[in-house]
Amino acid sequence: MTDQTPHSRPPRRFNPAWLGVLPFALFVSMFLIAPTLNIVIGAFQTPDGSFTLANIQGLFTRSIMSSYWISIKISVASAAIGSLVGFLMATAVVLGGLPRGLRAPLMTFSGVASNFAGVPLAFAFLATLGPLGLVTGVLRTEFGINLRAYGFNILSFWGLTITYLFFQIPLMILIITPALDGLKREWREAASCLGATGAQYWRMVALPILFPTIIGTFALLFANAFGAVATAIALTGSSLNIAPIMLFAQIRGDVLGDPQLGYAMAFGMIVITAVANVTYIVLRIRSERWLK
Amino acid sequence: MSFLKLSHLEKSFGASHVVRNFNLEVERGEFISLLGPSGCGKTTVLRMVAGFEKPDVGSISIAGKDVTALGVRRRDIGMVFQAYALFPNLTVAQNVGFGLKVQGTARSEISARVQEMLALIGLPDKADRYPYQLSGGQQQRVALARALAPRPKVLLLDEPLSALDAKIRVSLRNEIREIQKALGITTIFVTHDQEEALSLSDRVVVMHKGVADQIGTPFEVYNAPATRFVAGFVGTLNTLEAEVIDAATGTVALGAQRLVLDRPLPPGPVTLGLRPEMLHMEGGPAYLTGRVMASDFLGSVVRVRVDVAGQILALDQFNSTRRAPPRVGEELRFGLNPSDVLVIAPAG
Numbered sequence: 001m002t003d004q005t006p007h008s009r010p011p012r013r014f015n016p017a018w019l020g021v022l023p024f025a026l027f028v029s030m031f032l033i034a035p036t037l038n039i040v041i042g043a044f045q046t047p048d049g050s051f052t053l054a055n056i057q058g059l060f061t062r063s064i065m066s067s068y069w070i071s072i073k074i075s076v077a078s079a080a081i082g083s084l085v086g087f088l089m090a091t092a093v094v095l096g097g098l099p100r101g102l103r104a105p106l107m108t109f110s111g112v113a114s115n116f117a118g119v120p121l122a123f124a125f126l127a128t129l130g131p132l133g134l135v136t137g138v139l140r141t142e143f144g145i146n147l148r149a150y151g152f153n154i155l156s157f158w159g160l161t162i163t164y165l166f167f168q169i170p171l172m173i174l175i176i177t178p179a180l181d182g183l184k185r186e187w188r189e190a191a192s193c194l195g196a197t198g199a200q201y202w203r204m205v206a207l208p209i210l211f212p213t214i215i216g217t218f219a220l221l222f223a224n225a226f227g228a229v230a231t232a233i234a235l236t237g238s239s240l241n242i243a244p245i246m247l248f249a250q251i252r253g254d255v256l257g258d259p260q261l262g263y264a265m266a267f268g269m270i271v272i273t274a275v276a277n278v279t280y281i282v283l284r285i286r287s288e289r290w291l292k
Numbered sequence: 293m294s295f296l297k298l299s300h301l302e303k304s305f306g307a308s309h310v311v312r313n314f315n316l317e318v319e320r321g322e323f324i325s326l327l328g329p330s331g332c333g334k335t336t337v338l339r340m341v342a343g344f345e346k347p348d349v350g351s352i353s354i355a356g357k358d359v360t361a362l363g364v365r366r367r368d369i370g371m372v373f374q375a376y377a378l379f380p381n382l383t384v385a386q387n388v389g390f391g392l393k394v395q396g397t398a399r400s401e402i403s404a405r406v407q408e409m410l411a412l413i414g415l416p417d418k419a420d421r422y423p424y425q426l427s428g429g430q431q432q433r434v435a436l437a438r439a440l441a442p443r444p445k446v447l448l449l450d451e452p453l454s455a456l457d458a459k460i461r462v463s464l465r466n467e468i469r470e471i472q473k474a475l476g477i478t479t480i481f482v483t484h485d486q487e488e489a490l491s492l493s494d495r496v497v498v499m500h501k502g503v504a505d506q507i508g509t510p511f512e513v514y515n516a517p518a519t520r521f522v523a524g525f526v527g528t529l530n531t532l533e534a535e536v537i538d539a540a541t542g543t544v545a546l547g548a549q550r551l552v553l554d555r556p557l558p559p560g561p562v563t564l565g566l567r568p569e570m571l572h573m574e575g576g577p578a579y580l581t582g583r584v585m586a587s588d589f590l591g592s593v594v595r596v597r598v599d600v601a602g603q604i605l606a607l608d609q610f611n612s613t614r615r616a617p618p619r620v621g622e623e624l625r626f627g628l629n630p631s632d633v634l635v636i637a638p639a640g
Contacts, residue, residue: 191379191390194439204390205379209379
């Protein structure tokens with residue numbers, strides 16, 4: 001006989017495997033969740049701690065809206081170009097029948113380059129495409145091409161966009177490559193057996209299957225560029241008023257210092273990047289369902 | 293004139309010679325199985341027929357037309373793959389209608405043909421489902437409907453049942469055969485499963501190391517294997533090493549025992565083949581005696597292993613409540629018909 005009812009469950013025991021993820025949980029709590037909560041709360045508080053919507057209202061000024069708009073344009077441009085170029089490069093390497101040995105170096109380089117940002121990246125681009133940069137000089141002296149005469153300036157919208165592409169394209173390659181691997185050879189073969197041309201296969205099968213991943217990755221690249229601050233500050237200083245630079249100025253407090261408005265700006269950026277990231281996750285889940 | 297003709301096909305991948313001098317003529321509406329172990333070249337032959345691989349040597353003709361140099365799209369072939377290969381972004385109806393759509397068929401005609409095909413495979417109510425919403429068996433039926441919808445001249449089936457569980461495999465293979473007969477479509481079926489090949493096919497091609505070892509009806513392949521490989525690969529076969537002691541009468545010695553096969557045999561050592569089901573405990577025109585080494589109850593059948601002059605033979609008897617299986621260690625006298633004994637050619 002036992003005193004246990006048929007529905008009773010054995011007592012739950014602590015699984016020591018949870019200790020393995022403890023450092024990660026602590027790290028995320030201290031450096032992501034707590035600061036984010038602090039920003040969100042700060043965005044709705046006055047300096048003395050009482051509730052207010054004035055900080056949020058303060059975002060709707062011309063200069064701040066303009067900074068958001070420039071940020072969005074740069075992010076869209078770098079994400080769109082990064083997605084397109086990264087997709088084409090990954091497709092060429094994965095499906096294009098190029099030598100297999102090309103793939104490993106490309107993936108390794110992409111892994112490194114997608115994390116190459118901040119002051120080193122800004123310096124690298126100033127040293128190559130800046131007014132006195134190596135590439136600028138070679139183009140001028142060897143080929144008679146004066147980039148400035150064509151309106152190109154590394155400290156401009158397109159200058160920053162091109163710089164961002166250095167990490168955006170590799171990030172796209174890293175994310176789209178597994179999706180391209182997921183395209184089954186049998187799909188292409190079945191399509192051709194049924195009479196489809198290569199273009200019909202891509203239009204009716206491959207691209208629709210990849211579409212969620214491509215759009216999702218575009219959203220991730222957008223968020224990646226939207227949140228990039230160190231590269232922007234190191235490259236352009238304050239010559240380009242994008243949202244992260246405006247935010248930096250508010251929080252640092254040397255000229256425009258208004259920490260509460262800074263919180264509100266950060267809150268706005270969190271909302272935009274969160275939308276982009278959620279879009280990425282949702283589309284990625286949908287795509288994985290197909291590519292299983 | 294044969295409908296599908298494969299002549300002297302050869303194919304190598306690097307140093308590996310995968311298909312060697314492969315010849316096959318298939319009549320219109322015939323169901324042919326390519327049977328063999330992994331790596332025997334059967335899938336490569338199928339892929340050459342489809343046009344995915346180009347033969348190094350040889351030619352392929354369909355309905356009298358040489359298609360060797362034609363691209364996959366122009367061969368008028370339907371193919372079903374092992375892993376279904378349904379397009380995951382399209383519904384069942386869109387999958388089935390894909391071939392007609394890319395060929396520019398009118399929408400109303402596509403719709404009618406899709407309905408017809410879904411009715412044929414017994415899934416008329418699944419038109420709006422996506423592949424991930426279907427079971428494996430249902431997906432493979434849709435794949436079959438998709439391959440058949442454009443009315444191909446030849447249907448190629450590349451191990452279409454191997455990803456399915458045993459019960460569905462049996463029911464689907466019967467369905468495939470019924471549909472194939474109903475449409476009268478010339479079909480080549482690749483499998484490594486001998487039961488599938490024997491039960492489905494008009495003829496079976498047993499392949500070994502890139503060569504067609506034997507082409508024949510299932511009855512011929514099973515009962516009169518042309519090579520030692522076919523004898524061993526198709527069905528369960530006991531092999532016995534014996535010595536011909538009277539070439540004229542075909543009398544062989546198995547240790548101290550004698551067996552008269554009533555056919556002339558070359559003198560010297562010989563390999564005999566005996567199917568387990570050809571050995572009878574009730575007796576027969578000829579007898580052998582051995583000691584029971586094991587007696588395995590398999591449900592409908594009891595498989596008894598007997599030591600005959602130092603060589604182990606398996607014999608099958610149907611399960612019966614009126615007869616107990618032989619006991620291990622018991623001396624067993626069992627009968628056989630000499631005409632059932634295969635004389636196996638030496639390995640080439």
